[in-house]
Structure formats: C-alpha cells, structure tokens
Amino acid sequence: MTSPSATLHPTLAYHVANTLGWPRLRPLQSASLDPVASGLDALLVAPTAGGKTEAVVFPLLSAMETHGWTGLSVVYLCPLKALLNNLLPRLQAYAGWLGRRVEIWHGDVSGSRRQAILRDPPDLLLTTPESLESMLISRSVDHRRLLGDLRTVVVDEAHAFAKDDRGWHLLSVLERLTHLAGRPLQRIGLSATVGNPQDVLTWLQGSSAGNRPAQVIAPDTATESAPADVELDYVGSLSNAARVIAWFQGEKRLVFCDSRRMVEELGELLRGLGVTTFLSHASLSADERRRAEEAFAEAQDCVIVSTSTLELGIDVGDLDRVIQMNAPWSVASFLQRLGRTGRRAGKKRNCLVLALTHDDLLVCTGLLQLWSTGFVEPIQPPHSPxxxxxxxxxxxxxxxxxxxxxxxxxxxxxxxxxxxxxxxxxxxxxxxxxxxxxxxxxxxxxxxxxxxxxxxxxxxxVAVFTAPPEFTVLHGGKELGRTDPALLTSSVTGPRLLLLAGRTWRVDWIDWRRRRCFVDPVDGTGGEARWSSTGFFGMSFPLTRAMRDVLLGATPPVRLTPRADDGLAKVRAEHADTVHQTGTVIVRTDGDLLWWTWAGYRANATLKATLGPLADPTHRVNDLNIRLRNDLTRSDWHSAVQGLSNDLRYPEVDERALSGLKFSTALPRPMAVETLSMRLADFSAAETALTEPARLMVR
Structure with a gap:
C-alpha cells in the first residue's frame, strides 16, 4: 500500500493490501480519508464504479476503532432495497476484519431479524429513508435506545434523492435523528457527477449548513474526461433494434429503456431471436429481478434489458457494451449509464444509442450534443415541499x-x-x-x-412518492410482478394475454378484492404490457436548445451510422422553418399558428399562462412549441408581448394532477394547487424565450 493508507486503521490497511490485493487506493479514496475520519460533512463525487463506497466506509471503520465508538454509530441510506442487498456482503466483510457488524433493515427483512437488531444493534445499519421513518413511528421500536449512539449518516446516490420529494423527506428525517441523538451528525453524500456539487452538499447539510465544516471531494475526474466510444444509429422500429442488439454475439450487453413496457417488448423480441435475455424493472417482483441480475452477472454472452433501476450502483459485473434505447432525459443519467462500461484495463467507456423514430433521433442527437459540451444538469430540489x-x-x-x-x-x-x-x-x-x-x-x-x-x-x-394501484401477477404461487389494472378491464376478443418478465401469460382468474391476477404460461407472443405513467415535466430548456442547435447544423463528435446521417438530414429538412439563428420562429403549419420556442415543457407551460388570450387554450403544453390564437397578426404580437417578461405567470394546474402529489389531502386545496403550479414553472427559460427576437411568418 502507498502512503495514504497509513491513515487507515492498521488491521484495515493490512486487509486492503493483502485480502483485497490492492496496491494502492484510488484518488477519491485517498482524498476522502482525512476529511471523513475527522468528522467533516462531505460530498464524494465520482462516476459509476468509482470506488465511492470504500472511500466512505474505510475511514469510518477506522474512526470507529480509533475513537472506540459503540452501539449503532453509522446509518447508511440508499434509495433502493436492491442496492442495499448488493452492498451488504461487501460491507459485512470489511467490518468483519475489525470485529464490527453490519446489518440491513427494509421491508423484505423478516420480523425475527429485526427483533435481533433491536436487541443487539450493529455498528452500521443499511436502510432506506422510508424504513428509517417506519422505525421512528413504530411502537415496537425504542428509537432512542437504537439511535442514541448515532454519529454519522451516509447518503448513497445523494443526487437521486435531492432531485425529488424523497430528498425533502430524507432531510426532514435527518433533522429528527439529530434531535434524538442530541449531537450534530456527520453527513456524507455519495454522488455521481452533478453540475452543482457544492449546492448539493449545502442541501444535504440541512439546518447545519454554514455551521459545520464541509468539503466536496471529487478528484477522480479522469475517467469521465477520457474519450468515450459513442455511436448513434437510427433503427426505425423496436424489432430492428432487437436485431442490432443480437448482432453483438459473445458480448455482455446492458440495454437501457425509459419505460417498463419497452423493456418487456424488447425482452420478448430478443428471446425470439435466441438471445439469452434477462429483464429488470420496478414492476417485476424482487425475486424475479434478483434472479435476473445474478444470472446476468455470472453469464457472458447475454443481454439484460432494464429501466433506470440499473443506472444506480448495483453491481452486475463487467460489461462489454451499454446500449441506450432513444435518449435518457438528462446528461447526468447518460453519464451514469456510460460509466457502466470501461471498468476493465484497456477498455474504453462505450455506448450505442439506438433511435426508433425521427423525433427520437433529434432528441438523441441533441442530448449527445449537450453531453459533448461538458454540460451536466444542476440538481434542483423541488419547490415548496x-x-x-x-x-x-x-x-x-x-x-x-x-x-x-x-x-x-x-x-x-x-x-x-x-x-x-x-x-x-x-x-x-x-x-x-x-x-x-x-x-x-x-x-x-x-x-x-x-x-x-x-x-x-x-x-x-411512510412513503412520500405516489405509486398507482397495480395488481400482483402470480403463477403457481410465485409472484412474477405487477401490472396495470387497465389491462385486466379492457375489452378483448379471446383469452386475455399479459406480457410480463419477458414472456406471454394467459390470465386464468382475477381476485378483485385482493388485487391479484393468476396466470398460466402460453407458447408464442401476443401479450400486452402497460403501466400508468408517473408525473414528468418533459424536456429541459438546455436539452431542447441543444436540439435546436442540431437543426441549425451542430453535430456531436460521435460516430453516426449512415442510417443516422440520412435520418438527421431528413429531420433537419422537416424542421427547416421552425428554427432560426437569431431567435424564435412563429409559423403557420397545417392551419395552426405555432410559436417554436424550443424552450422545454416547464418554460412553455409558463409562457402559455403568461400569454393568456394570445395562446390557444385548447392546446396541450409540449416541449417545443405553443399554439397561438389563429387570427394573430404581427402588430398584435409585437404590442402584446411588450413587457410580458416582467409579468410572468405561474402555469395553470389541472386539479386531477393533485393525485400525484402524495399527502395533498392534508393541505388546503388552494395550497396544494399552488405548490404544483410553482413546481411546473420555469421563469428563467420563459423570460429568455420572450426576450429573444421572434420571426413571424404570418399575414
């Protein structure tokens, strides 16, 4: 071991060198030793598989021994149970070298195991914020005894928490833990690359921000700055995508889709081509996901098709290739997925992006253009929780x-x-x-x-997020996963067929009261997969502006297949009258008068509310344009928009959308509506669009 390991406890340093066989620590691990061991709040930033877990756990275990900590002194929080399960054996091995114990607590842990933890608390507990909340409100848990020795809280995937309401719930629970412990708690976040790491650290500190020393630790940037092998292809259909993926025989491939339905449909197509295929998404049962992920980690010539569930730090072994279906909605997400590759010596990070339609091709090219500039989205916690x-x-x-x-x-x-x-x-x-x-x-x-x-x-x-009601699907007493109840009530001719876990099932009978559906396997295909979508506010201003840049001629420095080149030329021709170098464009298309803002969903929602009668009230908000009143003239426009940038309005909210805001029933109705409206607005981007010159192609 090199000199930085000298600050580790000697027993730990011995095992790092001899049991793990590490000749040295990684830069992030070396840089984090003193700040973490000395009690500083910190945010450790590194790409996927960058050694963040060891960077925080090694100095904390050393501090336990050096300072003689007793009882439950460290709580380690993750957003996913699967991530906790994946970490447990590794952390148990590390702690065991020092005679320390690590346990896990979440909804799948048995009651007897929990009682054993309460009787004899471990040194480090792996859990989720929701499980921590359940401990606090449970009458069977003496939380003051259990948590009275707490000194440090580690928040894994801190960026994933900070961007939604789970982050506000997490911070609130951490403040209650601090009050119970009667001492300031060290807070350490682990994060993938974000655009504003100092802001994320300040957010994580909560009420102690400015009162406790804190440090962003992010020395290991070489991996992300190194050239990556990225290719963009236009395939036109999911069946064509399956054939392209199957072509990489002998490789271990991880395919990302941004919907559960696409995961299921692509998985079925790949299996039909004879490809060994596994699936992972949130509506598959925990056992089904675990079996798939374990089998994939042990196999070689195979594919696992996943939603963002495998974007986080779950270890699925070495990969040869990441394949992205269409575009993820952020550069940060793309970096996470790209970082799944290039972990073996001599291997580069790589990703093949497959666009299904011309619209998808434009989004993919825009995202890659934005990525090529070095941009990473800043994390912004939701407004007014x-x-x-x-x-x-x-x-x-x-x-x-x-x-x-x-x-x-x-x-x-x-x-x-x-x-x-x-x-x-x-x-x-x-x-x-x-x-x-x-x-x-x-x-x-x-x-x-x-x-x-x-x-x-x-x-x-306990759970802050809202999940739509789903039916549990079982075969022979084994849970396969869950499906949307609409699939069980829609009109069908012949047997009712479901697509789940990558194969087709015939519905045998339905227990409506207990929300259970019993199925039998059938040969062939034809099953349908469907789930209700969650609340999503569309594309961002930077992404849509990057798409406009592509239409104006910018091309990202990645390899484009001839199909992608031809498709991009067609997209540019189709959108030639919707973009201009010096500002926005208002043009009549198929009888509609459209203002092509290229400003993103939230900005367009803000602009539509601000424009008032100038906008068509029947037009649904989208990412790229706003439909204006059909009889609008140039003079109407110029006189009406004068000064509007100083009088921006919050978007109107359909009260039915309140069902997606959990606990909204515990708020006064106007306050709940106002909360959603504030979250939907993007004043900065709306102001930019309003103050840009607009070319009017109208009478």
Missing part, C-alpha cells in the same frame, strides 16, 4: 405520541420548509380538518389521519 411538511408533522406526532403546539419547530432546527411562517398555516389546517386533535397545548393524531393514513400501522404515511 408543503405536502412533506404535513406528512412530517403527522409522523412526528406518531413518533412522540403527542407534540407541543409551540415546541414542534425544534425538531427541524430551522430547516427552511419548517420555518414558522411557512409551516404554521399547514399545522393550523391539520388541526382544523381533524388530522390532529388539540388537548390543551398538546397535539395528537386525529380521526381524519387515522381514516386516511392509518392502515397497516400508518405505513401509508
């Missing part, structure tokens, strides 16, 4: 049995969403609407909270 504040007030009341109507802010120590002026109206509503009951100066759980969230010991209160 008022529904999370409501959930946390109820969760704290369950945790403590009752809370003081004036003392509750102490639990969050000034974390922004819980500041008195922001949170008090939410608390008042919870009391007025019966979610909380008043007893003098104390508040306790009320009847409406019992009715709305009380099933299964308030487990509905």
């Amino acid at each position: 008022r529904h999370v504040v409501a959930q946390q007030l109820l969760a704290l009341t369950l945790q403590e049995g009752r809370i003081g109507d004036a003392m509750w802010p102490d639990w969050w120590a000034g974390l922004a969403p819980f500041e008195h002026h922001s949170a008090q109206p939410i608390l008042d509503h919870l009391v007025q609407d019966g979610f909380l009951d008043e007893d003098g100066s104390w508040l306790q759980i009320g009847p409406k909270a019992e009715e709305r969230f009380g099933r299964r010991h308030f487990m509905d209160l």
Whole structure:
C-alpha cells in the first residue's frame, strides 16, 4: 500500500493490501480519508464504479476503532432495497476484519431479524429513508435506545434523492435523528457527477449548513474526461433494434429503456431471436429481478434489458457494451449509464444509442450534443415541499405520541420548509380538518389521519412518492410482478394475454378484492404490457436548445451510422422553418399558428399562462412549441408581448394532477394547487424565450 493508507486503521490497511490485493487506493479514496475520519460533512463525487463506497466506509471503520465508538454509530441510506442487498456482503466483510457488524433493515427483512437488531444493534445499519421513518413511528421500536449512539449518516446516490420529494423527506428525517441523538451528525453524500456539487452538499447539510465544516471531494475526474466510444444509429422500429442488439454475439450487453413496457417488448423480441435475455424493472417482483441480475452477472454472452433501476450502483459485473434505447432525459443519467462500461484495463467507456423514430433521433442527437459540451444538469430540489411538511408533522406526532403546539419547530432546527411562517398555516389546517386533535397545548393524531393514513400501522404515511394501484401477477404461487389494472378491464376478443418478465401469460382468474391476477404460461407472443405513467415535466430548456442547435447544423463528435446521417438530414429538412439563428420562429403549419420556442415543457407551460388570450387554450403544453390564437397578426404580437417578461405567470394546474402529489389531502386545496403550479414553472427559460427576437411568418 502507498502512503495514504497509513491513515487507515492498521488491521484495515493490512486487509486492503493483502485480502483485497490492492496496491494502492484510488484518488477519491485517498482524498476522502482525512476529511471523513475527522468528522467533516462531505460530498464524494465520482462516476459509476468509482470506488465511492470504500472511500466512505474505510475511514469510518477506522474512526470507529480509533475513537472506540459503540452501539449503532453509522446509518447508511440508499434509495433502493436492491442496492442495499448488493452492498451488504461487501460491507459485512470489511467490518468483519475489525470485529464490527453490519446489518440491513427494509421491508423484505423478516420480523425475527429485526427483533435481533433491536436487541443487539450493529455498528452500521443499511436502510432506506422510508424504513428509517417506519422505525421512528413504530411502537415496537425504542428509537432512542437504537439511535442514541448515532454519529454519522451516509447518503448513497445523494443526487437521486435531492432531485425529488424523497430528498425533502430524507432531510426532514435527518433533522429528527439529530434531535434524538442530541449531537450534530456527520453527513456524507455519495454522488455521481452533478453540475452543482457544492449546492448539493449545502442541501444535504440541512439546518447545519454554514455551521459545520464541509468539503466536496471529487478528484477522480479522469475517467469521465477520457474519450468515450459513442455511436448513434437510427433503427426505425423496436424489432430492428432487437436485431442490432443480437448482432453483438459473445458480448455482455446492458440495454437501457425509459419505460417498463419497452423493456418487456424488447425482452420478448430478443428471446425470439435466441438471445439469452434477462429483464429488470420496478414492476417485476424482487425475486424475479434478483434472479435476473445474478444470472446476468455470472453469464457472458447475454443481454439484460432494464429501466433506470440499473443506472444506480448495483453491481452486475463487467460489461462489454451499454446500449441506450432513444435518449435518457438528462446528461447526468447518460453519464451514469456510460460509466457502466470501461471498468476493465484497456477498455474504453462505450455506448450505442439506438433511435426508433425521427423525433427520437433529434432528441438523441441533441442530448449527445449537450453531453459533448461538458454540460451536466444542476440538481434542483423541488419547490415548496408543503405536502412533506404535513406528512412530517403527522409522523412526528406518531413518533412522540403527542407534540407541543409551540415546541414542534425544534425538531427541524430551522430547516427552511419548517420555518414558522411557512409551516404554521399547514399545522393550523391539520388541526382544523381533524388530522390532529388539540388537548390543551398538546397535539395528537386525529380521526381524519387515522381514516386516511392509518392502515397497516400508518405505513401509508411512510412513503412520500405516489405509486398507482397495480395488481400482483402470480403463477403457481410465485409472484412474477405487477401490472396495470387497465389491462385486466379492457375489452378483448379471446383469452386475455399479459406480457410480463419477458414472456406471454394467459390470465386464468382475477381476485378483485385482493388485487391479484393468476396466470398460466402460453407458447408464442401476443401479450400486452402497460403501466400508468408517473408525473414528468418533459424536456429541459438546455436539452431542447441543444436540439435546436442540431437543426441549425451542430453535430456531436460521435460516430453516426449512415442510417443516422440520412435520418438527421431528413429531420433537419422537416424542421427547416421552425428554427432560426437569431431567435424564435412563429409559423403557420397545417392551419395552426405555432410559436417554436424550443424552450422545454416547464418554460412553455409558463409562457402559455403568461400569454393568456394570445395562446390557444385548447392546446396541450409540449416541449417545443405553443399554439397561438389563429387570427394573430404581427402588430398584435409585437404590442402584446411588450413587457410580458416582467409579468410572468405561474402555469395553470389541472386539479386531477393533485393525485400525484402524495399527502395533498392534508393541505388546503388552494395550497396544494399552488405548490404544483410553482413546481411546473420555469421563469428563467420563459423570460429568455420572450426576450429573444421572434420571426413571424404570418399575414
């Protein structure tokens, strides 16, 4: 071992050198030793497979020994149970070298195992924020005894948390843990490359930001800056894509799709071509995913088709090739996927991008153009998490049995969403609407909270994200996964066929009350896969502007197949009148007057609301253009838009969309609608589009 290992505990340094056979630590691992061991808050940034886990665990294990920590001193949080399961044996081996213990706690862990953990807590506990919340509100867990020795919290895949409401839930729970422990807790995040790492670290620190020393540690950038072998192909259909993927015989291929339906359909096509194929997505059962991932890790000439579930740090072994179906929605996601390759000596990172349609080809080319500039999206936590504040007030009341109507802010120590002026109206509503009951100066759980969230010991209160109802699909008593109930109620001729786990099944019978569907396998194909889509606010301003740049002639420095070259030429010809070098374009197409903003979904939603009667109210918001009033003239436009950039409006929200905002029922209706509206807006991009010159191709 080289000199940086000297700061490791001697026993640990011995095993790193002799058991693991490492001649040296990686740059990130060396750079993190002193900051992590000395108690600094930190964000460790490195590409996929960059050694982040060891970079945080080795110095923490050394600190345990050096300072004689006892009890449960480290909680290690991950966004996925599968990632926890993947980490467990590795961390148990590392801790075992020092006589320390690591355990895991999530929804699939047996009750007897949990009781053993409570009787004799480990040194390090792997869990999810939702499982941590369930411990805090459970009457069978003495959380003060379990968590009283806590010193450090590690947040793996911190960027994945920070970008949505799970991040606000995580921060809220960490503040409650700090209050319970009675001491500041060291917070360490592990992250893939993000555009604003210092902001992410400040976010992770929560109420202690500015009061505790903190450091971004990101020395290992050589891998991501090294040239990558990226190729773009236009294939025209999913069946053509399957034939291209099958052509790489003898290689281990990981194929990313951005929908579960595409995973299933592509998996069935590949198996029909005789390719050994495994599948992974969130609606497959945990056992089905685990079997697929283990089999894939051990095989060689095979393919695993996955949604973003395998984008995170789950180890599926060495890969020869990553194949991306269409484009992911961010450069950060593309970097994560690209980083799955190039891990063996002498191998470069590589990715083959397959576009299915001309529209997909434009998005793919735009994303690759944006990637080639070195741009990575900044992480921006969602605006105004008022529904999370409501959930946390109820969760704290369950945790403590009752809370003081004036003392509750102490639990969050000034974390922004819980500041008195922001949170008090939410608390008042919870009391007025019966979610909380008043007893003098104390508040306790009320009847409406019992009715709305009380099933299964308030487990509905634990998960912040909303999942649409699905039916469990079983064959011979074995769970295969889950499917959309619409597939079981739609009109069909002949047997009802489902596509799940890459094969077709015939529905035998349905238990409507228990939401179960029993199936039998059939030969051949013809099954249908379908799931409800989640709330997604479309493409971003940087991505759509990169697409415009491509239409104007920019070409990313990647290899384009002749099919992609020909397809891109056709796309440019089709969109020739929708782009201009000096600004935006308003043009009449098939009778519609369209303003081609190339500004992204959220900006266009903001612009449509701001334009008011100038915009066609029947036009659904999209990423690229806004349909204007059909009789608009040049003079109408110029006079109407003067000064509009100083009077931007929040987008209108369909109240039916509130079903995607979990705990919105615990907010006053206008507040819930306003929260969604604020999240949908993009004032900066809207202002840019409004102030650019607009070429009007109208009468």
